[in-house]
Amino acid sequence: MAPTLSKIQKIVIGVAISSTVVDTRKRRKKRSLWAEEIYKQRKRFTPLTMIKVLRSKHFRTYLRMNEECFSQLLSMVRPFIQKQNTILREAVSAEERLIATFRFLSSGCSYTDLMFNTAISPQLLSQIIPETCIAIYKCLKDYIKMPSTTEEWIEVSSDFESKWNFNHCVGAIDGKHIAIKKPPDSGSLFYNYKKFFSVILLAVVNANYEFIYIHVGTNGCVSDSSVLQKTKFYEKLMEDGLNLPSPSTLTNSKITAPYVFVGDSAFALDKNIMKPFPLKNIAHDKRIFNYRLSRARRVVENAFGILSSRFRIFRRAISIDIDNVNTIVLVSCALHNYLSRNN
Structure with missing residues (x-):
């Protein structure tokens, strides 16, 4: 028969584990900031402000499409990319997610460079852009x-x-x-x-x-x-x-x-x-x-x-995870057909 632990041994092991957890919590550094100031003031630096100013001939240059196509795409993908606000923070809107994705495709900049245009952290952009690309392709794959x-x-x-x-x-x-x-x-x-x-x-x-x-x-x-x-x-x-x-x-x-x-x-x-x-x-x-x-x-x-x-992203080496490269290419080809017919 396999040896069993006595009650005293179980108590000693439990105390040791609990003390280790407490020591680990004590050693953790306290956060000096919950979020950087640029992310807290996203409404001030959001690309939505830029879009309101660019409702002219520069809108096409900024997003590689006219306002009508952008509005139509936004209405199609909104159910797939819209997130709910929480008690802790306000979610990035569907419009901001779509603008960030189009800017990434049209400019070919890195997530770090895109952070200064969207006031969204590179870590969050690495999640937003692949998710939005998948949603766009679901809506446009028939093209x-x-x-x-x-x-x-x-x-x-x-x-x-x-x-x-x-x-x-x-x-x-x-x-x-x-x-x-x-x-x-x-x-x-x-x-x-x-x-x-x-x-x-x-x-x-x-x-x-x-x-x-x-x-x-x-x-x-x-x-x-x-x-x-x-x-x-x-x-x-x-x-x-x-x-x-x-x-x-x-x-x-x-x-x-x-x-x-x-x-x-x-x-x-x-x-x-x-x-x-x-x-x-x-x-x-x-x-x-x-x-x-x-x-x-x-x-x-x-x-x-x-x-x-x-989509200028194809004029330089795409520096993202290889699993997301295929998604970028698929959605770019679908957008190419969509814009060729509607833009």
Whole structure:
């Protein structure tokens, strides 16, 4: 039988534990301040004051959108980010949370720099911004939608033909390296051929610079072609599960051709993936084809440029937790589509 403690031993152990707890409490330093003065006077330094002054042409520069779009987004995400006040302190309002998130995305500044613009501590900002981004993406995720019917794919193809003079194109594919701060204990896993740490954003874009499919999170040392082959989009494409239109004759021609996605030379050639001819010893006709394909393919490059111009966070290494980088990229792409249609 296992030995049992006597009543006296239990009493002695209990007294020792209680005395240790009391000594620990005594050794704790008393707080000199419950909160710093800048946080106590948040109403005075709040960005809401700045917003009231900027209700003019500078509003778009400050938040990368007009007042109508901001009000609409605020009404959509308010139920998800609104917090209740307590006896101890007043909660940060939903409007302040949304403004802080947009300023973080549009300026690319750190939490410490953003503290001086919002009068919110960096520790609280590290909680507010990911939570708000998740709420925004829940409301706007339907803006990133891939066509599901043959008629919708034909409509995308007609846009490419009318705007970029390339027939039977249903999307442009490319990858973008999102610069990040090196994750701890990651070695060279996220180190890419461009000599910086990154995660890859793989996107399919329509003729209007809108993302219709995105995949983000793959470490930067992987090639774009390898990323594509691991996506559900590629699986459906290989299994003919995207409901693409059947091959038909080209405009002003008798040639029958399939509907294709266009990409650069990094991708593998397939019946539904078109890439340019190699440039070595290229004939005149092939050079013309490469030029036409480039007109359609550069749409995805332009979309990436508009995204990084609107949200300057992509113009420097994102120095936040790697788990939140994907959320930042997803919500930025959803906001890009939303603002492209409504702003």
